[in-house]
Amino acid sequence: MTTTTPQHDIDSPENLARRRHGQSVLAQIDGHQGEAVVDSLAGISPALGHHVAAFAFGDIYDRPGLDPRSRQLVTLGVLTALGGCEPQLKVHVGAALNVGLSREEIIEAILHAAVYCGFPRAVNATFAAREVFTERDDDAARTSGEASQTSTD
Amino acid sequence: MTTTTPQHDIDSPENLARRRHGQSVLAQIDGHQGEAVVDSLAGISPALGHHVAAFAFGDIYDRPGLDPRSRQLVTLGVLTALGGCEPQLKVHVGAALNVGLSREEIIEAILHAAVYCGFPRAVNATFAAREVFTERDDDAARTSGEASQTSTD
Amino acid sequence: MTTTTPQHDIDSPENLARRRHGQSVLAQIDGHQGEAVVDSLAGISPALGHHVAAFAFGDIYDRPGLDPRSRQLVTLGVLTALGGCEPQLKVHVGAALNVGLSREEIIEAILHAAVYCGFPRAVNATFAAREVFTERDDDAARTSGEASQTSTD
Amino acid sequence: MTTTTPQHDIDSPENLARRRHGQSVLAQIDGHQGEAVVDSLAGISPALGHHVAAFAFGDIYDRPGLDPRSRQLVTLGVLTALGGCEPQLKVHVGAALNVGLSREEIIEAILHAAVYCGFPRAVNATFAAREVFTERDDDAARTSGEASQTSTD
Amino acid sequence: MTTTTPQHDIDSPENLARRRHGQSVLAQIDGHQGEAVVDSLAGISPALGHHVAAFAFGDIYDRPGLDPRSRQLVTLGVLTALGGCEPQLKVHVGAALNVGLSREEIIEAILHAAVYCGFPRAVNATFAAREVFTERDDDAARTSGEASQTSTD
Amino acid sequence: MTTTTPQHDIDSPENLARRRHGQSVLAQIDGHQGEAVVDSLAGISPALGHHVAAFAFGDIYDRPGLDPRSRQLVTLGVLTALGGCEPQLKVHVGAALNVGLSREEIIEAILHAAVYCGFPRAVNATFAAREVFTERDDDAARTSGEASQTSTD
Numbered sequence: 001m002t003t004t005t006p007q008h009d010i011d012s013p014e015n016l017a018r019r020r021h022g023q024s025v026l027a028q029i030d031g032h033q034g035e036a037v038v039d040s041l042a043g044i045s046p047a048l049g050h051h052v053a054a055f056a057f058g059d060i061y062d063r064p065g066l067d068p069r070s071r072q073l074v075t076l077g078v079l080t081a082l083g084g085c086e087p088q089l090k091v092h093v094g095a096a097l098n099v100g101l102s103r104e105e106i107i108e109a110i111l112h113a114a115v116y117c118g119f120p121r122a123v124n125a126t127f128a129a130r131e132v133f134t135e136r137d138d139d140a141a142r143t144s145g146e147a148s149q150t151s152t153d
Numbered sequence: 154m155t156t157t158t159p160q161h162d163i164d165s166p167e168n169l170a171r172r173r174h175g176q177s178v179l180a181q182i183d184g185h186q187g188e189a190v191v192d193s194l195a196g197i198s199p200a201l202g203h204h205v206a207a208f209a210f211g212d213i214y215d216r217p218g219l220d221p222r223s224r225q226l227v228t229l230g231v232l233t234a235l236g237g238c239e240p241q242l243k244v245h246v247g248a249a250l251n252v253g254l255s256r257e258e259i260i261e262a263i264l265h266a267a268v269y270c271g272f273p274r275a276v277n278a279t280f281a282a283r284e285v286f287t288e289r290d291d292d293a294a295r296t297s298g299e300a301s302q303t304s305t306d
Numbered sequence: 307m308t309t310t311t312p313q314h315d316i317d318s319p320e321n322l323a324r325r326r327h328g329q330s331v332l333a334q335i336d337g338h339q340g341e342a343v344v345d346s347l348a349g350i351s352p353a354l355g356h357h358v359a360a361f362a363f364g365d366i367y368d369r370p371g372l373d374p375r376s377r378q379l380v381t382l383g384v385l386t387a388l389g390g391c392e393p394q395l396k397v398h399v400g401a402a403l404n405v406g407l408s409r410e411e412i413i414e415a416i417l418h419a420a421v422y423c424g425f426p427r428a429v430n431a432t433f434a435a436r437e438v439f440t441e442r443d444d445d446a447a448r449t450s451g452e453a454s455q456t457s458t459d
Numbered sequence: 460m461t462t463t464t465p466q467h468d469i470d471s472p473e474n475l476a477r478r479r480h481g482q483s484v485l486a487q488i489d490g491h492q493g494e495a496v497v498d499s500l501a502g503i504s505p506a507l508g509h510h511v512a513a514f515a516f517g518d519i520y521d522r523p524g525l526d527p528r529s530r531q532l533v534t535l536g537v538l539t540a541l542g543g544c545e546p547q548l549k550v551h552v553g554a555a556l557n558v559g560l561s562r563e564e565i566i567e568a569i570l571h572a573a574v575y576c577g578f579p580r581a582v583n584a585t586f587a588a589r590e591v592f593t594e595r596d597d598d599a600a601r602t603s604g605e606a607s608q609t610s611t612d
Numbered sequence: 613m614t615t616t617t618p619q620h621d622i623d624s625p626e627n628l629a630r631r632r633h634g635q636s637v638l639a640q641i642d643g644h645q646g647e648a649v650v651d652s653l654a655g656i657s658p659a660l661g662h663h664v665a666a667f668a669f670g671d672i673y674d675r676p677g678l679d680p681r682s683r684q685l686v687t688l689g690v691l692t693a694l695g696g697c698e699p700q701l702k703v704h705v706g707a708a709l710n711v712g713l714s715r716e717e718i719i720e721a722i723l724h725a726a727v728y729c730g731f732p733r734a735v736n737a738t739f740a741a742r743e744v745f746t747e748r749d750d751d752a753a754r755t756s757g758e759a760s761q762t763s764t765d
Numbered sequence: 766m767t768t769t770t771p772q773h774d775i776d777s778p779e780n781l782a783r784r785r786h787g788q789s790v791l792a793q794i795d796g797h798q799g800e801a802v803v804d805s806l807a808g809i810s811p812a813l814g815h816h817v818a819a820f821a822f823g824d825i826y827d828r829p830g831l832d833p834r835s836r837q838l839v840t841l842g843v844l845t846a847l848g849g850c851e852p853q854l855k856v857h858v859g860a861a862l863n864v865g866l867s868r869e870e871i872i873e874a875i876l877h878a879a880v881y882c883g884f885p886r887a888v889n890a891t892f893a894a895r896e897v898f899t900e901r902d903d904d905a906a907r908t909s910g911e912a913s914q915t916s917t918d
Contacts, residue, residue, distance in 0.1 A: 007786050008828045014779065021772050041735065044742040045719045047828070052731055055820050056268045063773045063812070065261035073223050074262045077230020078269040079732065084390035084696035088269075088732040107351045108218035109227045115209045116231040116241075118577040119358055120385065120394040123347065130350040160327050161369045167320065174313050190582065197589040198566045200369070205578055208361050216314045216353070232579065237543035237849035241579040260810045271730040272817055273844065273853040276806065283809040362574045371567035379529050380568045383536020384575040390696035394575075413657045414524035415533045421515045422537040422547075424883040425664055426691065426700040429653065436656040466633050467675045473626065480619050500888065503895040504872045506675070511884055514667050522620045522659070538885065543849035547885040668880045677873035685835050686874045689842020690881040700881075720830035721839045727821045728843040728853075 010050040019050050022058025029061065029068060030095045037091060068099035076109045080125040081117040089125055093132040103133055163203040172203050175211025182214065182221060183248045190244060221252035229262045233278040234270040242278055246285040256286055316356040325356050328364025335367065335374060336401045343397060374405035382415045386431040387423040395431055399438040409439055469509040478509050481517025488520065488527060489554045496550060527558035535568045539584040540576040548584055552591040562592055622662040631662050634670025641673065641680060642707045649703060680711035688721045692737040693729040701737055705744040715745055775815040784815050787823025794826065794833060795860045802856060833864035841874045845890040846882040854890055858897040868898055 005012035010019070026034040034057075041049030061071060072095055079089045096106050106129055114122035158165035163172070179187040187210075194202030214224060225248055232242045249259050259282055267275035311318035316325070332340040340363075347355030367377060378401055385395045402412050412435055420428035464471035469478070485493040493516075500508030520530060531554055538548045555565050565588055573581035617624035622631070638646040646669075653661030673683060684707055691701045708718050718741055726734035770777035775784070791799040799822075806814030826836060837860055844854045861871050871894055879887035 006827070007783060007823050008825075018772060037735065041738065044745075045723060045738045048719075048723050048726065048731075048734060048738055051723075051726070051820075051824065052735075055816075055824070056731055058772050059816065059820070060265060060268050060773075062771070063261065063264075065257055066265060070223075070226050070258070070262065071265050073226040074230040074265050075269060077227040078234040078266050078730075081231040081234040082270060082695060082730070082732065083388060085732040085736065088735065104218055105223070107354075108216065109223065111216075111351060111354050111357075112213060112219060112224050112227050113231050114354065114357070114577075115213050116228060116577045116579055117235060118384075118388070118573075118575045119354075119362060120388065120391040120575055122354060123343065123358070123394065124391070126347065126351045126354055133350075159368070160324055160364050161366075171313055194582065194585065197592075198570060198585045201566075201570050201573065201578075201581060201585055204361075204365065204570075204573070205582075208357075208365070209578055211313050212357065212361070213314075215312070231577075235542060235577070235579065236847060238579040238583070241582065260813075264810060264813050264816075267730075267813065267816070269730045269732055271726075271728045271843075271847070272813075272821060273728055273847065273850040275813060276802065276817070276853065277850065279806065279810045279813055286809075366571060366574055369567065369570075371563055372571060376529075376532050376564070376568065377571050379532040380536040380571050381575060383533040384540040384572050387537040387540040388576060389694060410524055411529070413660075414522065415529065417522075417657060417660050417663075418519060418525060418530050418533050419537050420660065420663070420883075421519055422534060422883045422885055423541060424690075424694070424879075424881045425660075425668060426694065426697040426881055428660060429649065429664070429700065430697065432653065432657045432660055439656075465674070466630055466670050467672075477619060496888065500891065503898075504876060504891045507872075507876050507879065507884075507887060507891055510667075510671065510876075510879070511888075514663070514671070515884060517619050518663065518667070519620075521618070537883075541848060541883070541885065544885040544889065547888065672877060672880050675873065675876075677869055678877060682835075682838050682870070682874065683877050685838040686842040686877050687881060689839040690846040690878050693843040693846040694882060716830055717835070720828065721835065723828075724825060724831060724836050724839050725843050727825050728840060729847060 010047055010054075015050065015054060018054040018058050021062075022053035022056070025057040025062045026053055029057070029098055030091055031098060033091045033094050037087075069096075069101060072096040072099055072101060073109055076106065076125075077113055080110055080113040080121055083117075083121045083124065086124065086128045089128045090132050093129045094136075097132070097136070103129075163200055163207075168203065168207060171207040171211050174215075175206035175209070178210040178215045179206055182210070182251055183244055184251060186244045186247050222249075222254060225249040225252055225254060226262055229259065229278075230266055233263055233266040233274055236270075236274045236277065239277065239281045242281045243285050246282045247289075250285070250289070256282075316353055316360075321356065321360060324360040324364050327368075328359035328362070331363040331368045332359055335363070335404055336397055337404060339397045339400050343393075375402075375407055378402040378405055378407060379415055382412065382431075383419055386416055386419040386427055389423075389427045389430065392430065392434045395434045396438050399435045400442075403438070403442070409435075469506055469513075474509065474513060477513040477517050480521075481512035481515070484516040484521045485512055488516070488557055489550055490557060492550045492553050528555075528560060531555040531558055531560060532568055535565065535584075536572055539569055539572040539580055542580045542583065545583065545587045548587045549591050552588045553595075556591070556595070562588075622659055622666075627662065627666060630666040630670050633674075634665035634668070637669040637674045638665055641669070641710055642703055643710060645703045645706050681708075681713060684708040684711055684713060685721055688718065688737075689725055692722055692725040692733055695729075695733045695736065698736065698740045701740045702744050705741045706748075709744070709748070715741075775812055775819075780815065780819060783819040783823050786827075787818035787821070790822040790827045791818055794822070794863055795856055796863060798856045798859050834861075834866055837861040837864055837866060838874055841871065841890075842878050845875055845878040845886055848882075848886045848889065851889065851893045854893045855897050858894045859901075862897070862901070868894075 009015060023035065023038065026038065038049045038053050041052065072092060075092045076096060079085045079092060093106055097103070107126060110122050110125045110129060113125070158167070162168060176188070176191065179191065191202045191206050194205065225245060228245045229249060232238045232245060246259055250256070260279060263275050263278045263282060266278070315321060329341070329344065332344065344355045344359050347358065378398060381398045382402060385391045385398060399412055403409070413432060416428050416431045416435065419431070468474060482494065482497065485497065497508045497512050500511065531551060534551045535555060538544045538551060552565055556562070566585060569581050569584045569588060572584070621627060635647065635650065638650065650661045650665050653664065684704060687704045688708060691697045691704060705718055709715070719738060722734050722737045722741060725737070770779070774780060788800070788803065791803065803814045803818050806817065837857060840857045841861060844850045844857060858871055862868070872891065875887050875890045875894060878890070
């Protein structure tokens, strides 16, 4: 660490490298959704965006001690219990699908959470998951339609 | 369901069967710890004890859609996020060990939760996990001591 | 319980009977609103919908130890305190009216909750209650208008 | 309000009257337990103690729109849902008994809350209630013993 | 306090004076936004509106022990942690600007809160703050446009 | 960052430097209390201890955008609202004193939080603060006693 850039400077070469690494982890897991959150934070709270990427994904998510599937199960539990985090829950339902959890497993995980945090939070989380599934179905239908359109050109 | 025992009667033959089934699921997962909670509820809120066994374990935990290891990861996430549930967290850290999560994975799951519910809740959960690990070590030392004592008799 | 249908099978004859009983309790209390929630869960998480009906209403709500008016007061307290459960709060404000709480008592219950969970949660709950009252007034006005329309035909 | 004592002066004649009125409401409902909380706050945060008495009990609890039994049901719901408020829950379980709720109704109210805020919070609240019941039994046994002692003198 | 108006009567001369004083404190801090909340409560829960003004602002906010800037930092911490209070958070972000916190300090305070209550709550709070900043910019642009329009008439 | 030490390796030279820097920030603010938490985490979750130091204090707390006094006000708000974090609250009440908040300001900040998160949480936080004040008084008395002892030798 050079003497001229303090640790808190999110644009130091070290922190830029950390952020880029975190963004690559995030991109692998969340695809476009996660990047969109970091991008949308860039304009209002660049440091929050930096730490979501560099700390949450670069430092923590990337650790070898727990596989991504297990991490998403923990995250689904935390976000269902917290409540009021539907946008984040949707990103992480998408991530859960990306790392190999099935739709049925995600719905089952939320049902399981109901025992510990009550039905209202579980109902909200279930509907957030449904939105993600519907968006994926719509995307698939559109892609399929475009493919079919292309094939008939 | 007979006409003489309403559904809410926790001592109807049907509910007795459901409770016993739940207790067997609970015993497989939590061993003595979970049974102790249900037993200690029996004197003050028999219906709460019944539903912990019959509903939480008999109806939900036993469902085939998610393996016990995955269920415990969700539970660790929920209980870490809720806070103030250290007794339950200790039972479920024990359960997590019983269904095959390693100590390192449990500690890692709690670290992962810190990103989403903050450091204070994660620190509390980590110390609750440590208590369980220490109790297990003490039990193992005692058992080993007894075994050694026996072998030298 | 037959040997061929495990307890977790929500479509076993026993569980179908439990769900139907719960739905009848729910219909008495919540009318169409509660049924709508269970119906909307059916497509995405049938088991969650089943347990809302069979467990929450069939097992718990129907118990004789506390009258529906008292249950709704507890529920208003819990949902106001949790926050982020406005859809569920609206269903239960409707249920509270159905079981005999006046609008004034509901508003007073939420004011009372403010002491223990703070003003912001209470303000949100009050506005959720207002939405229910307005919907009821609109329904009454429409029904009255239709009746008046009919009478002048 | 005189020009010399601002509204925030908790020792103005007006606020002293408000606090005394609140304390009389509190004494009627909570007996010694509630007074003990206000007294113990007096040394560290006199203003918090003042507002617990003057606002929470003098302004809100004393309002005619909801009977004390109903208020305690709301309070049990809020405190069970919040978690981590066992000391306050114990005071309010005592208050619930004082205003006419039976032990069975209190335990049932907490069971009911479990549906909406999950089992762990309900288990904690049930054990807090049990502590209050045990203390009352111990007090009754001691009083009975003293009475018996006196009668044999 | 006269014998004919009980303390809980929010329209007694004493309480009217308390409410008016609270409204003047609120107006100084929150400007139109806070008044709008109290006004919108007046139709559905006049007592809640009264206590927001008389208690929250007249009794507490106006106390000399902590300056408004410090109070808003505490409030930002509480509301970010609670979650689900975005409308209140927006009012208090506006209030924070009014009492002298800069946009950068508000965003930094929310980033700081992330350490203790997790990233999802902080992201939601950051976006709520952005909405307030955008509204202020739009108002400024409109005012500037009108001024420019006026100056060219 | 060398190619041989991944970002998540908390013992890489970069991360060791980050942790040491964070520990120095922590030591300035929290003195022995904060170090004790990190030390006690070292044995059970070294990564959590690392990130409390490197991220929470090195990355966030040390940022120039908000002075330590303001940060502690936000932290008091968050921890009071969360509840169940009394150990962390005690550390941060100590830190608040260290960075220049008076006892009266801390008690006032918690009273202010009561408006937004309810009285029970505020009462718990007030008693946690009292414990810190008492410990400081005891330390001061002991030190003074030792000094006096020394001076009379």
